[in-house]
Amino acid sequence: QVQLVESGGGLVQAGGSLRLSCAASGRTFSSVSMGWFRQAPGKEREFVAAISWSGDSTYYADSVKGRFTISRDNAKNTVYLQMNSLKPEDTAVYYCAASYLGVVVVTTNLFASWGQGTQVTVSS
Numbered sequence: 001q002v003q004l005v006e007s008g009g010g011l012v013q014a015g016g017s018l019r020l021s022c023a024a025s026g027r028t029f030s031s032v033s034m035g036w037f038r039q040a041p042g043k044e045r046e047f048v049a050a051i052s053w054s055g056d057s058t059y060y061a062d063s064v065k066g067r068f069t070i071s072r073d074n075a076k077n078t079v080y081l082q083m084n085s086l087k088p089e090d091t092a093v094y095y096c097a098a099s100y101l102g103v104v105v106v107t108t109n110l111f112a113s114w115g116q117g118t119q120v121t122v123s124s
Contacts (some may be wrong), residue, residue: 001026001027001100001112001113002024002025002026002027002029002032002098002113003024003025003026003113004011004023004024004096004097004098004113004115005022005023005113005115006020006021006022006094006095006096006114006115006116006117006118007020007021007022007023007116007118008020008021008118009094009118009119009120009121010119011121011122011123012086012120012121012123013122013123014086014087014088014123014124015024015085015086015100015121016086016122017082017083017084017085017086018038018083018086019080019081019082019083020036020080020081020083020094020118020120021078021079021080022034022036022078022079022080022081022094022103022115023076023077023078024077024078024079024098025077025095025098028052029074029077030055031053031072031100032098032099032100033050033051033052033053033098033099033101033102033103033104033105034047034050034051034070034072034079034096034097034098034099035048035049035050035051035095035096035097035099035105035111036049036050036070036079036081036094036095036097037094037095037097037104037108037111038090038092038093038095039092039093039095039117039119040091040092040093041097043092045070045095045108046075047060047061047106047107047108048060048061048068048081048094049061049064049068049069049070049081050070050104050105050106051070051071051072051079051104052090052103052104053102055071055072055074057104059072059104059106063089064083064090067083067084067085067086068081068082068083068084069081069082069084070082074103079096081096083120086120086122087122088122088123088124089121090120090122091120091121091122092119092120093117093118093119093120094117094118094119094120095114095115095116095117096114096115097111097112097113097114097115098111098112098113098114099111099112100112103105
């Protein structure tokens with residue numbers, strides 16, 4: 001399995017941007033699909049975005065479509081989440097996750113490895 005470490009979170013004003021990074025180590029990174037999830041206080045963890053092992057296929061939650069972009073650099077063993085036009089409702093702990101099923105998935109229980117999370121706070 002891969003080990004995942006997120007970075008790039010912080011405090012930003014509404015309308016601003018952040019780029020999250022997730023560095024992977026261990027199992028061959030290029031063979032796994034990746035996802036980003038988030039969890040706000042008092043809420044369940046929710047899907048944000050996912051990307052195939054090749055980077056050719058991406059999926060987004062409706063709430064972030066058009067504002068967030070997921071990408072990956074297999075040479076650097078890193079997946080990114082570019083977040084633009086941030087809103088206060090985007091405030092949450094953001095987690096990256098890895099799935100070993102060979103296809104892109106979007107549900108929490110199909111991801112086997114998780115990072116520790118990074119806090120994103122958007123002020124109004």
